[in-house]
Every structure is written in C-alpha cells, then in structure tokens.
Amino acid sequence: MASCPCQSGRTYKQCCGPLHKGAKKAPDPLTLIRSRYCAYAMGEVGYIIRTTEASRRSGLVRDELAAWCGATQWQGLRIIESGLDAERPDHGFVRFEADYLYEGTVQVHREFSRFEKIDYAWYYTDGDVETDNA
Ligand SMILES: [Zn+2]
Structure with missing residues (x-):
C-alpha cells in the first residue's frame, strides 16, 4: 500500500484521505499543514480552498491552483517548528520546508504559516515565505 504523500508513514486512507474527504477535521495546525501539503501534492484543490480562512479565499483561483499543482511535483515536507500562541x-x-520539482529544478519552499481555530476547525490564515537572502 502506498504511504501518504505527507510522509507520515501511514497510508493515505489512514492519514490525509479522511481529511480531504471532509470525514475528519485536522485537530491541530501541524495536521492541517501536512494535509494541505498532501493536497498540493495530489491536486486536491477543493481542500486547499476549504481550509483557507474564508475572508482570504478570494485570492485563490481554483483553475490556477490546479494548474500549479499539475506543474509541480512535491518531493518532501520538513516541519521545523510548530505550536500554539501562548x-x-x-x-x-x-x-x-517543502521540496518541489518545477520545470526540471528542485526548489525549496520555506514558510512560516499562521492558523486560526474557528468553530472547532483549524484554518490557514496567512504565511510569510522565507528566503535565504532575507
Ligand atoms: Zn498524510
């Protein structure tokens, strides 16, 4: 059985599958980022939009997201730190950090993402992309 693209070591059905289907909600930001990474890897565009906080969804264009997912091959996810605001x-x-192959080159996407829990569900609100030259 194929392991989940988020590299949890579990199968997709035991891991991000139920989240993508809406059968389960991510209990914390860490689970949400893993499942969103997995959604990018698998082209689950609806999930990416659904788990973005509602007022921030207007910048997301379904077709553009789908095209981006199709053009990139995600190769790995590394969690550097995660937690809750005290x-x-x-x-x-x-x-x-997430590695992806885009137009033949491996690139690293490094981001500090923020999340908010609204009505018992976690949502991605925004993030700062971090670069080595920052
Ligand atoms: Zn997973």
Missing part, C-alpha cells in the same frame, strides 16, 4: 491558543503556527 496567549491565544486558538492561534497557531508552523514553520516548514
């Missing part, structure tokens, strides 16, 4: 535990963050 003062506002309904806010969380994850810093991660």
Whole structure:
C-alpha cells in the first residue's frame, strides 16, 4: 500500500484521505499543514480552498491552483517548528520546508504559516515565505 504523500508513514486512507474527504477535521495546525501539503501534492484543490480562512479565499483561483499543482511535483515536507500562541491558543503556527520539482529544478519552499481555530476547525490564515537572502 502506498504511504501518504505527507510522509507520515501511514497510508493515505489512514492519514490525509479522511481529511480531504471532509470525514475528519485536522485537530491541530501541524495536521492541517501536512494535509494541505498532501493536497498540493495530489491536486486536491477543493481542500486547499476549504481550509483557507474564508475572508482570504478570494485570492485563490481554483483553475490556477490546479494548474500549479499539475506543474509541480512535491518531493518532501520538513516541519521545523510548530505550536500554539501562548496567549491565544486558538492561534497557531508552523514553520516548514517543502521540496518541489518545477520545470526540471528542485526548489525549496520555506514558510512560516499562521492558523486560526474557528468553530472547532483549524484554518490557514496567512504565511510569510522565507528566503535565504532575507
Ligand atoms: Zn498524510
């Protein structure tokens, strides 16, 4: 059985599959970022949009996202740190790196992402892309 693209070591059906289908919700920002990475890898565009906080969805164009997912091959996810805001535990963050192959070259996407829990579900709100030259 194929292991889940998020590299949890579990199968897709035991891991991100139920989240993508809407059968389960991510219990924390870490699970959400893994399942969103997995959604990018698999072209699950609906999930990417659904787990973005509602007021931020207008910048997401389904066709563009699908084209981007189709043009990239995600090769690995590394979580650098994750946690909850000490003062506002309904806010969380994850810093991660993801490798992807785009037009024949391996690139690294490094991001500090922010999340918010709204009505018992976690959403991606925004993130800062980090570069070596920053
Ligand atoms: Zn997974």
